[in-house]
Amino acid sequence: MSSAGNFFTSKLDDAIGWARKFSIFQYPFVTACCGMEYMSTAAAHYDVDRFGAGFPRFSPRQADVLFVVGTISHKLAPVLKTVYDQMCEPKWVIAFGVCTCTGGFYDNYATVQGIDTIIPVDIYIPGCPPRPENVIDGLMKLQEKIQKNEQSRALYDPCSKIGRPDGIQGKCSTEGKIKHIEPAK
Amino acid sequence: MTENHTTSKQPGILTPLQRLQEKFSDKIIESHVFRGDETAVIGLLNLRSVARFLKETPEMDFNFLMDLTAVDYLFYTGGRVQKEFRFEVVYHFFSLKFNKRIRIKVPVDEKNPQVDTLSDLWASANWYEREVWDMFGIQFKGHPNLKRILMYDQFEGHALRKDYPFNKRQPLIGPIN
Amino acid sequence: MTQRRSMLLNVGPSHPAMHGVIRIIMELDGEKIKGADVEIGYLHRAFEKMCETVMYSQCFPYTDRLNYVSPLINNAGFALAVEKLLGIDIPERAQYIRVIMSEISRVTDHLTCIGATAMEMGAMTAFLYMIKAREFLYELIEEITGARLTISYVRIGGVKADLTQGFADRAFQKIAKVRKVLIEADEMLTRNRIFSDRMKDIGKISPEDAIAYGITGPFLRSTGVSYDVRKASPYLIYDKLEFEVPLGSKGDNLDRYFVRMAEMEQSLRIIEQCFVQIPDGEIACGLTGEVIPAAQMVDRAKMGETEELIEDEVALDPTLQGSTRKYHDAIYAHKKDVVLPAKENTYGNIEGLMNHFKLVMYGHGIQPPVGETYFPVEGANGELGFYIVSDGRDQPWRVRVHPPCFAIMAALPKCLIGGMMADLIPTFGSVNMIAGELDR
Structure with a gap:
């Protein structure tokens, strides 16, 4: 490719990245204690809207960033996986709180030892629970990461379900591996 | 534990434990008062009659089944005595009218862990009994819907038993780590 | 002949209104709830x-x-x-x-x-x-x-x-x-x-x-x-x-x-x-000494200067502030086998240090x-x-x-x-x- 092409894509990447990083539609997967700090961060005092992330979408299909807030138990793990798989590319995951990073001090039969054993994670925010300042720091790190991403890559990602040029749907690596729990009768 | 069968602070007014002793003198295996908590240990077969007595006697009126749980005494050596039975199902009753509490304990054998249900007398027993089944594997005879409540159906074993390792994981998805 | 059937609606476990995680399966007749089943345990952390x-x-x-x-x-x-x-x-x-x-x-x-x-x-x-x-x-x-x-x-x-x-x-x-x-x-x-x-x-x-x-x-x-x-x-x-x-x-x-x-x-x-x-909390326990940092107090105590440290107060990390000797009596029960000693005792003499260790070691605690x-x-x-x-x-x-x-x-x-x-x-x-x- 000519240098002019490179220049064009990098400028386009910059522009898309800039737009994406300030319009984060988040899906708060709130389970536990960290939810209280998530609330504090989202409310007027700390106000994540300053970073363009003030608009939670409660449908995974409309969200860009999955906030996994709080402990994930083994009973809940398939649900988290389903929610992640339902999100469209490009998507990012924030592990909010130490339980989601490593399992924290819940080293026991019920708790998943870090959600990165189930889904990929972009940003880890440690703390039990992290303070709102800490969360905002994590969010800014995510913005940096989004900006640095090669934005157009997502279009050709084999995992991506959005239109590939040849019209073939990619197969996601996790597809078909999720067990669904039947609802109780 | 201090054995305390006869003393009553107010003469004339019997404590719930004393009333219980009067009525079921032959059926109470053991009783004690420790730090003001009155406890009676009764046999498996007498549970429903004792519970009915606690609930329906107007002078007792234990209208709350406040808590229902179990304790696993496997390898227990407290007071250098091993327990005869592995489990104890523990009931905490509360009387709103008289502001009194009483604890009833029922020893349960390891081989046939089965207790009569109280879910028809107190609605609160329903979920508590499910939880005890889930965590200890103690069955409740006559329970309308005895299935796991906190853990998932695929989970094998009963987590709060002392012989279940605290970090033995059985993930539905993902690796065992 | 029309047949009426009820509809099952699942709410949760991840739902905006289910703060926390819980699942409610409702049986609906039109918009009326005929039955509901609540499933819990998604946050069981043992x-x-x-x-x-x-x-x-x-x-x-x-x-x-x-x-x-x-x-x-x-x-x-x-x-x-x-x-x-x-x-x-x-x-x-x-x-x-x-x-x-x-x-x-x-x-x-x-x-x-x-x-x-x-x-x-x-x-x-x-x-x-x-x-x-x-x-x-x-x-x-x-x-x-x-x-x-x-x-x-x-x-x-x-x-x-x-x-x-x-x-x-x-x-x-x-x-x-x-x-x-x-x-x-x-x-x-x-x-x-x-x-x-x-x-x-x-x-x-x-x-x-x-x-x-x-x-x-x-x-x-x-x-x-x-x-x-x-x-x-x-x-x-x-x-x-x-x-x-x-x-x-x-x-x-x-x-x-x-x-x-x-x-x-x-x-x-x-x-x-x-x-x-x-x-009132702060007791006048006659502290006449100076305020010295914890590390310095530990060093001096190790050199055997415990006598001189009796009157001194220790300067603590912000997370421990308020647990010095001055306040200790007012906020802790006076039982050495249950409560940790005041920080001056832990840092400044061997009895306090032993007491502290006995309470935090496995097999020796409360x-x-x-x-x-x-x-x-x-x-x-x-x-x-x-x-x-x-x-x-x-x-x-x-x-x-x-x-x-x-x-x-x-x-x-x-x-x-x-x-x-x-x-x-x-x-x-x-x-x-x-x-x-x-x-x-």
Whole structure:
């Protein structure tokens, strides 16, 4: 490719990245204690809207960033996986709180030892629970990461379900591996 | 534990434990008062009659089944005595009218862990009994819907038993780590 | 011939209105709820199993995360249960501090509950106001405990640190601010037609049903049954305080909202009374020496200069401030086999150091006598009871927590059946389910 092409894509990447990083539609997967700090961060005092992330979408299909807030138990793990798989590319995951990073001090039969054993994670925010300042720091790190991403890559990602040029749907690596729990009768 | 069968602070007014002793003198295996908590240990077969007595006697009126749980005494050596039975199902009753509490304990054998249900007398027993089944594997005879409540159906074993390792994981998805 | 069939609707576990994780499977006839099945356990974190694997004092971080909206009440409840097992009393000042912190926690809990309910029904402003008020209280909590939410502040036999200088004044300022927010929120919600229409006569439960299900706390009181552990069997110093137990009459959502609003006012009243009554903490123990850093004190003690250090005070890390000798007697029970020594003793002489080590080493910590106790406290959602079985070792044989939410969730289908589908949201919000203590 000519240098002019490179220049064009990098400028386009910059522009898309800039737009994406300030319009984060988040899906708060709130389970536990960290939810209280998530609330504090989202409310007027700390106000994540300053970073363009003030608009939670409660449908995974409309969200860009999955906030996994709080402990994930083994009973809940398939649900988290389903929610992640339902999100469209490009998507990012924030592990909010130490339980989601490593399992924290819940080293026991019920708790998943870090959600990165189930889904990929972009940003880890440690703390039990992290303070709102800490969360905002994590969010800014995510913005940096989004900006640095090669934005157009997502279009050709084999995992991506959005239109590939040849019209073939990619197969996601996790597809078909999720067990669904039947609802109780 | 201090054995305390006869003393009553107010003469004339019997404590719930004393009333219980009067009525079921032959059926109470053991009783004690420790730090003001009155406890009676009764046999498996007498549970429903004792519970009915606690609930329906107007002078007792234990209208709350406040808590229902179990304790696993496997390898227990407290007071250098091993327990005869592995489990104890523990009931905490509360009387709103008289502001009194009483604890009833029922020893349960390891081989046939089965207790009569109280879910028809107190609605609160329903979920508590499910939880005890889930965590200890103690069955409740006559329970309308005895299935796991906190853990998932695929989970094998009963987590709060002392012989279940605290970090033995059985993930539905993902690796065992 | 047409056939009528009911429809199953699954709500949760990840749903915006299911704060926390819970799954409700409803059987619908049109928009009417015919049946409901509640599935819990998505946040089961094995609290009871973990407590069996650690020492008594190490259980506190786990208790924080039971009802994470009001962790100080859980802390106090667990400490009181262990103290009952040990048979010890704690100094009066420590009791007052526990009450102050518990009541602050209760207010944060009710604020969060009402705020979240309002938000789910579309009143975002009320939510923002409530969280603003909660933030004022978090600042107070942080000042004393060093953390905002999961604080682990209470110790067996006392509390971690004394109140800071001038705390009462700052607390009064914050209380005034919270009151102002409550008035604003009250104006926004109580006379709001949409809010009251969606709350009134919805999610009703009769007092008989509530008692049969073992429901306690604001939920029970909204049905008109007066039961509050703080009045029925006063613990700490609640018998010295004047407060009322607000009661509802109908047991619907609106009554629960009113009871919570009134309880917040009572809690603020309690806090104010506590600051008036609280006995003086700092004792004039004749400290004439200088204030020296901890590391320096340890070094000098190692060189054998223990005699010269007796009068000195140690300068501590911010997280430990308020636990020096000056404050120690007023906030800890005088039992060396239960409470950690003052920091000057730990750093400055071998007896204190041994005492400290004996309490933090496995196999040597706090060892209550063989026995079992149940201790109830009034949590923000109802009676929070800890049942502890000890086998005489330094680890609990069994810790059972009686979670108030558990009974409430068992009764939730009772509130929902017969109502409309959309009523699920206000009903579920007003019962204030906290997954941490529900699933433990």
